[in-house]
Amino acid sequence: MSGKAFSVWLNNEYIPDNPDKAWIKEVYSKAVKKSIEDGCLAFTRFFKHQSGFPKFKKKGKSDVKMYFVKNNPKDCICERHRIKIPALGWVRLKEKGYIPTTKDGWKIKSGTVSMKADRYYVSVVVEIPDTKPFCDSGEGIGIDLGLKDFAIVSNGKTYKNINKSAKLKKLEKQLRRAQRCLSRKYENLKKGESTQKNIQKQRLKVQKLYQRIDNIRTDYMNKTIAEIVKTKPSYITIEDLNVKGMMKNRHLSKAVASQKFYEFRTKLKNKCDENGIELRVVDRWYPSSKLCHCCGAIKKDLKLSDRIYKCNCGYIADRDYNASLNLRDAKTYKIA
Numbered sequence: 001m002s003g004k005a006f007s008v009w010l011n012n013e014y015i016p017d018n019p020d021k022a023w024i025k026e027v028y029s030k031a032v033k034k035s036i037e038d039g040c041l042a043f044t045r046f047f048k049h050q051s052g053f054p055k056f057k058k059k060g061k062s063d064v065k066m067y068f069v070k071n072n073p074k075d076c077i078c079e080r081h082r083i084k085i086p087a088l089g090w091v092r093l094k095e096k097g098y099i100p101t102t103k104d105g106w107k108i109k110s111g112t113v114s115m116k117a118d119r120y121y122v123s124v125v126v127e128i129p130d131t132k133p134f135c136d137s138g139e140g141i142g143i144d145l146g147l148k149d150f151a152i153v154s155n156g157k158t159y160k161n162i163n164k165s166a167k168l169k170k171l172e173k174q175l176r177r178a179q180r181c182l183s184r185k186y187e188n189l190k191k192g193e194s195t196q197k198n199i200q201k202q203r204l205k206v207q208k209l210y211q212r213i214d215n216i217r218t219d220y221m222n223k224t225i226a227e228i229v230k231t232k233p234s235y236i237t238i239e240d241l242n243v244k245g246m247m248k249n250r251h252l253s254k255a256v257a258s259q260k261f262y263e264f265r266t267k268l269k270n271k272c273d274e275n276g277i278e279l280r281v282v283d284r285w286y287p288s289s290k291l292c293h294c295c296g297a298i299k300k301d302l303k304l305s306d307r308i309y310k311c312n313c314g315y316i317a318d319r320d321y322n323a324s325l326n327l328r329d330a331k332t333y334k335i336a
Helices: 003-017 027-046 166-191 196-229 253-259 261-275 320-329
Strands: 063-071 083-084 091-092 107-116 121-129 141-145 149-153 158-160 236-239 278-282 308-310 314-320
Touching: 003 027, 027 063, 063 083, 083 121, 091 261, 141 196, 141 320, 149 196, 166 196, 236 261, 236 320, 253 261, 308 320, 314 320
Parallel strands: 141 236, 236 278
Antiparallel strands: 063 107, 083 091, 107 121, 141 149, 149 158, 308 314
């Protein structure tokens, strides 16, 4: 069944025969259609063997989202402290200045309302005028991503791993304790010694800690990308990492997941497109760490524990810095 056929069946047969489902008609009609389209796309990708079977998104365990689109000129109007959402009306904004107002001349095309850790967020798609990207003839740079340090750039700049900071370690310790407390409440509920209300309170504490840790990591990543792009290189070269394979190592999977390598690549590509910088991606089998930047020899017996690269030609350098130099000078690559 296609998404359009399901929508016809839902409106003409299912809802009239089930009066308890009449609340579906009360929400914004485009939100229902968007949910059906997303479900249709998920099943289409599953039958084409492009992804797994779609998972049911439970209200209390996933981000609740509502889609809205601008149909009328009076829809999706944003002012300094409030935004007008179809079927909801004017909604007050906690933070100001992030969404462009009508005075700026930008048009809001659509948006999404989501809920995370008992807080509501709105994100919008804005149509902006085309900007001319700068053309710079400066030197290119190579970026080597790792676990010891987040990113090592060929210009000598090293960005430390934010997950090793005292602030995040303290928050992760609080998270472990909060999760342990939540697990005990579930066990006490079976014995009749706890209530659902106490479980909801503790679950909210866990969600807020997860969100705070995620916000710190994302903010550090955004600042790192902005600082790299501000150097105005002619091109940026990164490595195509096998993140899925790295996640299979149970000793490193948690550290790999917390680094957000895929999100870094996605955001770096968007930033490069905005500023007219060429993003090059080197094949994952390229021996960037084993290759000597001075003489070009390949050290096949290099171990993961060897942090200093020593070549027979006398070249000695940091392992990750040597890899970033090799990525910068790589001749075979693909344009992202």
